[in-house]
Amino acid sequence: MDIVIDTHTHTLASGHAYSTIIENALAAKNKNLKLLCTTDHAPSMPGAPHYWFFNNQRILPRFLHDVGIIRGVEANILNLEGEIDLPPSSDQHLDWVIASFHEPVFPPSTEADHTTALINIIKSGRVDVLGHLGNPNYPFDIDAVLTCAKAYNVAIEVNNTSLTGKSRHGSDVRxxxxxxxxxxxxxxxxxxxxxxxxxxxxxLDLAIALLKKHDVEEEYVLTTCPSRFLNFLLLRGKEKIDAFEALY
Structure with missing residues (x-):
């Protein structure tokens, strides 16, 4: 399985990461990626930037080191109503919105609460993908959430860091x-x-191995092809990115 897009990356703007977007793009080029999603933590996460940081991503070049730059965010799930920590006015400036549970923002609760929050955030229409769902601190009704995600064209992330055992311990099983x-x-x-x-x-070696273990066909893995990923954004109602015309 050839992966040409990394859909979840952080820069030093997140407050606990250590590289610039220029350095990330160069690394992406050296590893033969076609697209790089830059997804710093949204404002409710300790150390994260102000929402203006995300609104101002329009100034970023569409290509850095010949790698296409997808302007994004890892937003925090705030509550059972499925709200995230960016105002709706930010949506027009973002190509890619991850929604994730983080302990400092949404303290772990019950399986029912986590399920309700995830279903409501899917139905809100504001997020494109659910991030690192394997965290055992946030159990949820897997079939109910994934069925809802399919119905609303929201993707499910396979997070490589979750599989390493370095953070979110126990995620590999879930x-x-x-x-x-x-x-x-x-x-x-x-x-x-x-x-x-x-x-x-x-x-992404562990993520790829997990997808292969379950014989996931490439057509269901958005990161195997730039056109597959970009057309998914169109399906999500995003505007076509003219600078990426040759990649559609």
């Missing part, structure tokens, strides 16, 4: 079940390194 059930349900998957340092860009 990630295995999520990919197994997601394959049966027919969701669209993405692959994110969750890089917090440039050398981690495109480190």
């Amino acid at each position: 990630c295995n079940t999520i990919v197994e059930r997601g394959t049966a349900i027919g969701v669209q998957f993405t692959t994110g390194s969750d890089a917090h340092f440039c050398e981690e860009i495109a480190t």
Whole structure:
């Protein structure tokens, strides 16, 4: 499985990452990526930038080191109503919105609460993908959430860092079940390194191995082809990115 997009990466703007977007793009080029999603933490995360940081991504070049730059965010799930920590006015400036649970923002609760929050955030229409769902601190009704995600064209991330055991300990077991059930349900998957340092860009070996284990077909993995990913954004109602015309 050839992965040409990393859909989850951080720069030093996140407050606990250590590279610039220029350094990340160069690493992406050296690892033969075609697109790089830059997805710093949204404002509710300690150390994260002000929402203006995300609104101002329009100044970023569409290509850095010949790698296409997807302007994004890793937003925080705030509550059971499915709200995220950016105002709706920010949406027009973003190509790619990840929604994730983070302990400092949404303290772990019950399976029912986590399920309600995830379903509501899917139905809000404001997020494109659910990030690192394998975190065992946030159990949820897997079939209910993945079925809803498929119905609303929201992708499911396979997060490589979650599979390393370095953070979100115990995620590997739940990630295995999520990919197994997601394959049966027919969701669209993405692959994110969750890089917090440039050398981690495109480190996706464990995510790829998990997808292969469950015989996930490439057509269900958005990151295997630039056109597949970009057309998914169109399906999500995003405007066509003229600078990427040759990649559609």
